[in-house]
Amino acid sequence: MHPLAYIPSPSQGVWHLGPVPLRAYAIMIILGIVVAVWLGERRWAAKGGTPGVIVDVAVWAVPFGLVGGRLYHVLTDYQRYFGADGDPVRALEIWKGGLGIWGAVALGAVGAIIGCRRRGISALALADAVAPGIALAQAIGRWGNYWNQELYGRPLDAFWALKIDENHRPMLDGGPALDPKYADVATYHPTFLYESLWCVGVAVLVIWADRRYKLTHGRAFALYVAAYTVGRGWIEALRIDDAHHVLGLRLNDWTSIILFAGAVAYLYLSRGRTGPENVGVPAAAASGDPGAVPGTVKSETASGAKDETEGAEDDGKPADGKPRAETEDATDADEPETLAEESASAEDDPEDPAGDVPADAAKPEPEPEPVAGDDKGDDLPEPARVDKAEPVSDGK
Structure with a gap:
């Protein structure tokens, strides 16, 4: 089967920079990690x-x-490495392909938890942040399978079919002999391309849903797992590479089913979970901005009001910086209690309309009554008197 139009396979996937080999598979993995970070x-x-x-x-x-x-x-x-004709040393040849995404996610999560504990932050919050990046890393990493001409699907006669060289077609029991069923078949389903496009869609979905529904406490990561496993299920059904089967399904299909059920259950159980997440010290606080430190605000806070009040007491002006006369025109609810007391003192003291004389000295002592029958009463010295002034107007 040789269709007229197809996706060609690369002629090589390794280049040598002197004695150093540059492998396309490794480059795709590295690019995926960079994008995810x-x-x-x-x-x-x-x-x-x-x-x-x-x-x-x-x-x-x-x-x-x-x-x-x-x-x-x-x-x-394991049969490829520890079977009758297997070679355990090949298990270390990671550059030839062979990275299971679920093992990478599972053990990578262990490393992430260690890193989060060292930084004192929430692992769930970090998982939500990196979820779409992981999907994009998978989308890029799948192109490593293209360079290695591996993990393709069933034969396909279409313009988007992927051409596979003869030495990369399915072998009998993983050996050197070519499987007769595929000896004359040159084009196959480009499952690497299907999964790459699916992962891009998953990343877009997670970003959109996170912005729309504010997915926190691990829910964005759970959505990524659920969405990816749906695509992995039907893509896995197209592949023809060797795999263990359980009850008629490939092992990766069962893994996808279990993870999908777990992710959906988590989304349901945590649907009402709210509250702040521990993301560590905010970026602005690390730069020395006191307004970004939790518990403090730049203005209209307890600390800020205190600072402004102290400044007002030093210069004799209210907190707004306006003269006291202008402040007295405000409503009664906004006037300080001390201003009201000073106004009352000013009305009682006709000689000190400004209210600067203390309250106990505001009123003059009463004149003593003359003693009856005492002809010397007029010679007694009169007590100090304060001439009465016109009463102070109350502003009405």
Whole structure:
């Protein structure tokens, strides 16, 4: 079967820079990690987290993920490495392909939890931040399968079919002999392309749903798992590479079913979960901005009001900086209690309309009554008197 139009396979997937081999499979994996970290950093900053946290956690998560992905592949295809004709050394040849996504996610999560504990942040909040980035990393990493001409699907006669070279077509029991069923078949389903496009759609879905419904506390990551497993299920059904079957389904299909059920259950059980997430010290607080520190605000807070009040007491003006006369024109509810007391003192003291004389000295002492029969009463010195002035107008 040789259709007129098809997707050609690359002639080679390795280039040598002197003695150093540059493998396209490894380059795709590295590019995927870079994109995941970049997008994760942006989403983490949007949550209020400190820049650089995703990079620090990736130092733990990426190595764990690579080991986990390889372990998953080796354990689920152990006959290739530990069977009768297997070679255990081949289990270390990671550059030839063979990374199971679920092993990478599972063990990578262990590394991420370690990194989160060291930084004192929520692992669920970080998982939400990196979820769409992981999907994009998978979309890029699947192109490594294209360069290795592996993990393709059933034969296909269509213009989007993928041409596979003869030495990369299915072999009998994984050996050197070509399977007769595929000896004359050159084009197959490009399952790598299907999954790559599906993962891009999953990333877009998670970003949109997160903005629309504010998915927190691990729900964005759960949505990623549920959406990805749906696509992985039907893509897995197209593949013809060797795999273990349980009750007629490939092992990866059962894995997808279990993870899909778990993700949907988590989304349902945590649907009403709200509250703040521990994302560490905000970025603005790390830069020295006191207004960004939790519990403090730049203005109209307890600390800010205190600072302004102290300044008003020093210069004799109210907090708004206006003269006291202008402040007295405000409503009674806004006038300080001390101003009302001073006004009352001013009305009682006709000689000090400004109200500057203390309350106990505002009223003059009463004149003593003259003593009856005392002809010297007029010679007594008169007590000090204060001439009465006109009463102060109350402003009405």
